[in-house]
Amino acid sequence: MRRLVLIAVPYLWLLTLFLIPFLIVLKISLSDTALSIPPYTPTLDLGAGWTGVKEFFAGLDFENFWFLTTDELYWKAYLSSLQIAFLSTIMTLIVGYPIAYGMAQAPDEWRPTLMLLVILPFWTSFLIRVYAWMGILSREGLLNQFLLWTGVIDAPVKILNTDTAVYIGIVYTYLPFMVLPIYATLEKLDESLLEAAEDLGCSRASAFWLVTVPLSKSGIIAGCFLVFIPALGEFVIPSLLGGSQTLMIGKVLWEEFFNNRDWPIASAVAVVLLLILIVPIILFQRNEQKQREAEG
Amino acid sequence: MAQTVFEPWNDPDQEPLIQFRNVTKRFGDFTAIDNLSLDIFEREFFALLGPSGCGKTTMMRMLAGFEGVSEGAIYLSGKDIAPVPPNKRAVNMMFQSYALFPHLSVWDNIAFGLKRDRLPKKAIGDRVSEMLQLTRLEKFAHRKPHQISGGQRQRVALARSLAKAPKLLLLDEPLGALDKKLRQDTQFELMDIQEKTGTTFVIVTHDQEEAMTVASRVAVMDEGRLIQVDTPAQIYESPNSLYVADFIGDVNIIEGHAKKSGDGYDITFAEGQPVLHAKTSRDLGSAGKCYLAIRPEKVTVSAEKPEGRTNLVKGTILDIAYLGNLSTYHVKLASGQIIKAQTANTRRIARRDLTWEDEVWLSWTETAAVVLEV
Amino acid sequence: MRNHLLTAAASLALFAGMATAEEVRVYNWSDYIDEDLLDKFEEETGIDLVYDVFDSNEVLETKMLAGGSGYDVVVPSGTFLQRQITAGAFQKLDKSKLPNIENMWDVVEKRTEQYDPDNAYSINYMWGTTGLGVNVGKVREVLGDDAPINSLALVFDPANMEKLADCGVHFLDAPAEMIPAALKYIGEDPNSHDPDVIAKAEGVFEPVRPYIQKFHSSEYINALANGDICVAVGWSGDILQARDRADEAGNDVEIVYNAPVEGAQMWFDQMAIPVDAPNPDGAHKFLNFIMDAENMAAASNYVYYANGNKASQEYLLEDVIGDPSIYPDEATLENLFTTTPYDARVQRVVTRLWTKIKSGT
Structure with a gap:
């Protein structure tokens, strides 16, 4: 009995925080937009009994999903989001791995401090940090001033309101999500494995590629998913740092919801986004599972 | 059996495989290895024995190339190895933790070093098969390290470190993680493999029994110095110091005053106790304080006073430790010393006649005890 | 109208709370009132605001x-108000509880009736126009002394925009403002609901698109004031705020606001009571308080927007009532469209x- 209760807890969690909201969104995505409160129809009228339920289901259809295929905007936005999420994940990995590696190599007494430094930005509002980047990246911003001062450039370059700024923003914001899981695997890495690799004929560099990297694979995968999944639906960073040409599905979703007031279409966009995410999420779960088995 | 006794260290014509020449290693203020010189010969199974922190692991890591020397030099086949990085040394190491690559199968673990040498595929396959056969791991070739037992892992580690046919194999506490029974089996397996491959083995251990079992020679270390380097029998039978005598096996230590007498020394150790005599070729110099070390199994315990023994003392049984194959008697002398005597239990119910509080006689021969300087 | 976007995402955590003391919950645009008025309301009525x-x-x-x-009182703009009334989001005002309603200005009421017939659901809070914020010095430097700083040609003529691109032009990220302006520029009906007519706006934006630094509905206030950009299409009050900030900073940046001569869009922010307001009675008290001539004047003096309260005009500061970019003259007023x-x-x-x-897609 107690076992049953314990098992029920995560399922209940999943049910209330994922499944029920998802079903609500799915239901709205099958509805039609209307100028009313709430702004879609039909709504479930339980007072009308069985006929009410029947009418409710009769009013649902996949029209909105069909609509998404009629305008190139949507698939272009999905593709562009996938591209931005993918590239920024790779960049976050390239930036984050050396940080995690450095932390894992640091003397024991330094590690809590370094860990704190990685987490520290979370103590400030995300919005404020993104705004700070606006100051850094703007035409008169610190970055341009620095580049001018070093002589790398001789006229300010436009960084803010370009895709570059979006990449910088995503890499910056999600960096801890990449660093921490990689650090966790690197920290566990047995130093003697590297010595063994060297002993068996590896140079330092090849020991890194043949031993350190494969053994931190689970951390790399976890970090990549933790970055990729939220980056795909990212809205705030492209809105604030990106230019108007930055096409991301999060922005399209916003426009459907707020500008067009079309909750059903917005919900359909969200449902498709979720379906796109389900593939990496399942892969992520399988990675975790494999990891647990390997450790068990 | 070998026709000639394997004692290259006694042959002045033999060129040592490894030479430590006045090697000192410091970590900051701490001196791990203190002006140490040592020769190790080809085909030896050499044990570095000592308590933790004695410097034995540092010596091994210097051989592997993970530590440099602060002073002095190490030669491998006559060449200074200081400038050779670990991955270029014809030395392989079996790690205490085994350091098996968890992401690679047993087969790939063994092949790891061979692949680094860019050997042809066929050669790698053959060599790995050979190693798998040698260590009886054929059935587990495709398992991952976490899917096999501790003993099997140990054998994988051994196979991996032997795969490149190194001139020298270093074994860092190779059996430490195994339970006792498995450890004993594995010791013989190690000796067997060492003999078959003809590789020079240097083993680091803190387990004196293990060192005694496997090694052709044992170096007993303490605080960065070699205390005694000798065959196991010599180390056991003629320790050169109280430290060695005490570290290796069980021993009774009697403190006393030595006086040159004939072919040895007379030792007085307590008021009212008889003078003991020990034969030795060792010269203690001017007579004075000394230690007498006697292995318990060399002490005979009897209820009746035996006749014609030079070293004979009387005491009462304080304790009897029954170990199955052996019994150890703790006998207290009138002067307060406690002497342990060990008897093999050759009969099923042994020595029923001796029990607690019994008065007994302890005796040993003139050659049984070793006289040691203070 | 005004500031678009975002902080919204952060501020979505509000919901109805049941309090013991009587309270009125007001949801207004940011930086849109003299906060002393809030204290004054609490003092006068004893209601928590x-x-x-x-x-x-x-x-x-x-x-x-x-x-x-x-919420008990919210402040949607005219077009939004109309749609929300249709959706049934608001309740009719009980005018017997609003004695100050006689202070309201018929000139404005006449116009707001098109969104809210008979002004049955709302009262006007502020109104303004959408026009051009110009950094005069910089624009003259680029385009010469005869720069068309009071014409839509400044931002819709590619020849001008090409020259202005380097010093920066911001457009509002609000299609309901920008598309009517573009239609007006090419002589179409700015209020057209015909998709074919609306589509013509694209032809206006396309040639100038490469020269637009940003589409954003609030950043231009700071950008203008700091001299980072030289032209913004924006809301009157916001640009006047930028003007004042530049004055305070003393950075030699001179900002002017002009309603375009081609005609400017006029907009109205209306106060209304949600149909499910927890305290409609308190909401009426708040509306009545706001319609008090002195209170309304205080608000306008603070935010530099014109209001729809005739009686308040005698209390307005001279640089508010006397500024034609806030209170346009008769002729300009005729030229405004809704x-x-x-x-x-x-x-x-x-x-x-x-x-x-915006995105080319």
């Missing part, structure tokens, strides 16, 4: 349409067109 702010009509509308916002809300189908066309204009 909970004052929250938003910065986009879209966010407000989403809350209204979702229902159960918990728009009506798009229905869902047209709204989609407009949004889609706007996305295409």
Whole structure:
């Protein structure tokens, strides 16, 4: 009995925080937009009994999903989001791995401090940090001033309101999500494995590629998913740092919801986004599972 | 059996495989290895024995190339190895933790070093098969390290470190993680493999029994110095110091005053106790304080006073430790010393006649005890 | 109208709370009132005032349409108000509880009637125009002394925009403002709901698109004031705020606001009471308080927007009532146009067109 209760807890969690909201969104995505409160129809009228339920289901259809295929905007936005999420994940990995590696190599007494430094930005509002980047990246911003001062450039370059700024923003914001899981695997890495690799004929560099990297694979995968999944639906960073040409599905979703007031279409966009995410999420779960088995 | 006794260290014509020449290693203020010189010969199974922190692991890591020397030099086949990085040394190491690559199968673990040498595929396959056969791991070739037992892992580690046919194999506490029974089996397996491959083995251990079992020679270390380097029998039978005598096996230590007498020394150790005599070729110099070390199994315990023994003392049984194959008697002398005597239990119910509080006689021969300087 | 976007995302955590003391919850645009008035209201009525702010009509509308916002007074703009009335989001005002309603200005009431017939659901709070914020010095430097700083040609003529690109031009990220302006520029009906007419706006934006630094509905205030950009299409009060900030900073940046001579869009922010307001009685008290001539004047003096309260005009500062960019003269007033809300189908066309204009997709 107690076992049953314990098992029920995560399922209940999943049910209330994922499944029920998802079903609500799915239901709205099958509805039609209307100028009313709430702004879609039909709504479930339980007072009308069985006929009410029947009418409710009769009013649902996949029209909105069909609509998404009629305008190139949507698939272009999905593709562009996938591209931005993918590239920024790779960049976050390239930036984050050396940080995690450095932390894992640091003397024991330094590690809590370094860990704190990685987490520290979370103590400030995300919005404020993104705004700070606006100051850094703007035409008169610190970055341009620095580049001018070093002589790398001789006229300010436009960084803010370009895709570059979006990449910088995503890499910056999600960096801890990449660093921490990689650090966790690197920290566990047995130093003697590297010595063994060297002993068996590896140079330092090849020991890194043949031993350190494969053994931190689970951390790399976890970090990549933790970055990729939220980056795909990212809205705030492209809105604030990106230019108007930055096409991301999060922005399209916003426009459907707020500008067009079309909750059903917005919900359909969200449902498709979720379906796109389900593939990496399942892969992520399988990675975790494999990891647990390997450790068990 | 070998026709000639394997004692290259006694042959002045033999060129040592490894030479430590006045090697000192410091970590900051701490001196791990203190002006140490040592020769190790080809085909030896050499044990570095000592308590933790004695410097034995540092010596091994210097051989592997993970530590440099602060002073002095190490030669491998006559060449200074200081400038050779670990991955270029014809030395392989079996790690205490085994350091098996968890992401690679047993087969790939063994092949790891061979692949680094860019050997042809066929050669790698053959060599790995050979190693798998040698260590009886054929059935587990495709398992991952976490899917096999501790003993099997140990054998994988051994196979991996032997795969490149190194001139020298270093074994860092190779059996430490195994339970006792498995450890004993594995010791013989190690000796067997060492003999078959003809590789020079240097083993680091803190387990004196293990060192005694496997090694052709044992170096007993303490605080960065070699205390005694000798065959196991010599180390056991003629320790050169109280430290060695005490570290290796069980021993009774009697403190006393030595006086040159004939072919040895007379030792007085307590008021009212008889003078003991020990034969030795060792010269203690001017007579004075000394230690007498006697292995318990060399002490005979009897209820009746035996006749014609030079070293004979009387005491009462304080304790009897029954170990199955052996019994150890703790006998207290009138002067307060406690002497342990060990008897093999050759009969099923042994020595029923001796029990607690019994008065007994302890005796040993003139050659049984070793006289040691203070 | 005004500030679009975002902080909304952070501020979505508001919901109706049941309090013991009587309270009125007001949801207004950010930086849109003299906060002394809030204290004054509490003192006069003894009602606790909970004052929250938003910065986009879209966010407000989403809350209204979702229902159960918990607010007693909200401030949508005219077109949004009209749509929300149709959706049934507001309750009719009980004018017997609003004695100060006689202070209201018929000139404005006449115009707001097109959104809210008989002004049955709302009172006007502020109104203004959408026009051009210009950094005079910089623009003259680039375009010469005869730069058309009071004409839409400044921002819709590619020849001008090409020259201005380097010193920076911001457009509002609000299709309901920008598309009517573009239509007006090419002589079409700015209030057209015909998709074919609306589509013509694209032809106006396309040639100038490469020279637009940013589409944003609030950043231009700071950008103008700091001298980072030299032209912004924006809301009158915001640009006047930028003007004052530049004055205070003393950075030699001179900002002027002009309603374009071609005609400018006139907009109205209306106070209304949600249909499910927890305290409609308190809401009426608040509306009545705001319609007090002196109170309304205090608000306008503070935010530099014109209001719809005739009686308040005698209390307005000279640099408010006397500034034609706030209170336009008769002729300019005639030249202002208003728009009506798009229905869902047209709204989609407009949004889609706007996305295409901005992103090229």
